Amino acid sequence: QVQLxxxxxxxxxxxxxxxxSCVASRRTFSRYAMGWFRQAPGKEREFVAAISWSGGSxxxxxxVKGRFTIxxxxxxxxxxxxxNSLKSEDTAVYYCAAVxxxxxxxxxxxxDYWGQGTQVTVSS
Numbered sequence: 469q470v471q472l473x474x475x476x477x478x479x480x481x482x483x484x485x486x487x488x489s490c491v492a493s494r495r496t497f498s499r500y501a502m503g504w505f506r507q508a509p510g511k512e513r514e515f516v517a518a519i520s521w522s523g524g525s526x527x528x529x530x531x532v533k534g535r536f537t538i539x540x541x542x543x544x545x546x547x548x549x550x551x552n553s554l555k556s557e558d559t560a561v562y563y564c565a566a567v568x569x570x571x572x573x574x575x576x577x578x579x580d581y582w583g584q585g586t587q588v589t590v591s592s
Contacts, residue, residue, distance in 0.1 A: 470494045470566045470581040477562060477586030480554055484590075488549040490564030490583055499570045502547045503579060504538060506560035506588075513576050516562070517549060521570035532558075554590045561585040 476488040494500065499521035507513040517528040517538035526538050537550040547564055563586075565579035573579060 470500055470568065472564050472566055472581055472583035474562065474564050474583040474586040477588045479589045479591060482554060482556055482590055482592050484554050485550070485552045486554060486588060488551065488562055488564075488586060488588070490547040490549075492545045492547065492564075492566060494545075498568045500566045500568045500581075501571055501573055502540060502564060502566045503573060504547075504549045504562060504564055505576055506558075506562045507585075508557075508560040511560075513563070514560075515574050515576070518572045518574055519547065520572050525572050527572055527574065551588070554588075556590050556592045558588060559590045560588060562588050 471493045474490050480486050503518035504516040505513050506516050519526045519538045523540045535553045540547040564583045566581040567579045
């Protein structure tokens with residue numbers, strides 16, 4: 469179906485930037501929407517951003533609007549999360565997710581496939 473693997477996490481200073489990548493492999497030719505979620509220690513998993521299959525529709529959570537940008541390159545089977553102006557509260561494990569649909573999805577329950585996560589730590 470769909471297999472996902474994140475990369476690009478690491479330690480960055482507040483105000484800095486980081487780019488996360490997620491590579492997707494799929495067994496079918498069907499379209500799939502993708503999204504980014506994050507989970508901080510002791511917190512529930514939180515929606516970050518979503519992108520439609522075509523990439524024409526995106527949406528970011530209020531907490532990251534204006535700072536994060538989600539994009540994808542279907543030819544490369546890649547999804548990206550460009551994170552700018554990082555804050556300490558952005559520290560979390562970031563997960564990419566996918567669902568075989570062309571629309572936008574905002575909740576974790578709507579996604580069927582998940583990566584293992586990549587740690588992002590923002591130092592103050």
